[in-house]
Amino acid sequence: TSKKKLKGKRFLVTAGPTIEKIDPVRFIGNHSSGKMGYAIAESLASEGAQVDLISGPVQITTNNPNITIHPVESANEMHQEATTRFKMADGAIMAAAVSDYSVATPSEKKLKREQTGNITLELIPNKDIAAALGKQKKQNQILVGFALETDNELENATKKLQKKNLDCIILNSLKEPGAGFNVNTNKIIIINNKGEQKTFSLKEKKEVAADIVQYLVENY
Ligand code: PMT
Numbered sequence: 001t002s003k004k005k006l007k008g009k010r011f012l013v014t015a016g017p018t019i020e021k022i023d024p025v026r027f028i029g030n031h032s033s034g035k036m037g038y039a040i041a042e043s044l045a046s047e048g049a050q051v052d053l054i055s056g057p058v059q060i061t062t063n064n065p066n067i068t069i070h071p072v073e074s075a076n077e078m079h080q081e082a083t084t085r086f087k088m089a090d091g092a093i094m095a096a097a098v099s100d101y102s103v104a105t106p107s108e109k110k111l112k113r114e115q116t117g118n119i120t121l122e123l124i125p126n127k128d129i130a131a132a133l134g135k136q137k138k139q140n141q142i143l144v145g146f147a148l149e150t151d152n153e154l155e156n157a158t159k160k161l162q163k164k165n166l167d168c169i170i171l172n173s174l175k176e177p178g179a180g181f182n183v184n185t186n187k188i189i190i191i192n193n194k195g196e197q198k199t200f201s202l203k204e205k206k207e208v209a210a211d212i213v214q215y216l217v218e219n220y
Pocket of ligand 1: 147
């Protein structure tokens with residue numbers, strides 16, 4: 001009967017994709033399934049934490065009594081929920097794949113190709129949610145990001161860690177077979193703000209989540 005190490009703590013987790021409306025029936029999205037973020041929420045909850053899970057549209061769910069799901073669609077909605085709820089949290093883990101752009105002027109009516117011919121969508125950059133929390137962060141709060149990379153992985157991840165004022169960043173690379181979007185497994189390297197790295201082997205996302213929570217318990 002090991003003692004629950006996060007009893008009395010409150011965590012924010014972001015998970016899944018965000019989607020950006022083009023018109024009432026179409027959107028821009030990405031391949032995130034939410035599996036990584038939901039596994040982290042479950043893992044935090046199993047150590048006794050209360051979890052606010054801010055989730056983009058996904059096919060999975062959880063009925064863990066310690067997890068409250070706050071469903072959102074767009075990056076703007078996720079930003080709103082996250083910046084509000086972070087104030088009450090001891091820490092946040094940002095596993096969502098947030099859209100980097102939204103459509104400048106989504107159409108109120110379904111676009112019809114017979115009427116529009118070729119169209120060009122104007123995209124505007126979205127706010128960086130992790131960076132916003134990095135600015136808002138107090139001494140006693142911990143902020144953990146992910147980095148999804150395809151090249152110059154360690155360098156890019158370290159840049160993101162610094163730019164967003166994170167305590168550590170979890171690198172997953174699309175170059176690694178069995179890592180990243182949608183699959184049930186992941187392979188990660190955790191980098192902290194002292195530049196120290198810890199490399200893990202390829203495993204189930206549930207086990208990866210347990211490794212991440214274990215790392216946080218041991219180091220913070
Ligand atoms: O959902 P799954 O199918 O299980 O897949 C898991 C995953 C691959 C989505 C996950 O492990 C992961 O890597 N999530 C982060 C994906 C991503 O968008 O990474 P990034 O390198 O673009 O962003 C860096 C960090 O900033 C991330 O913590 C991201 O959540 C955050 N971010 C990015 C942009 C933005 N506007 N706001 C943010 O908060």
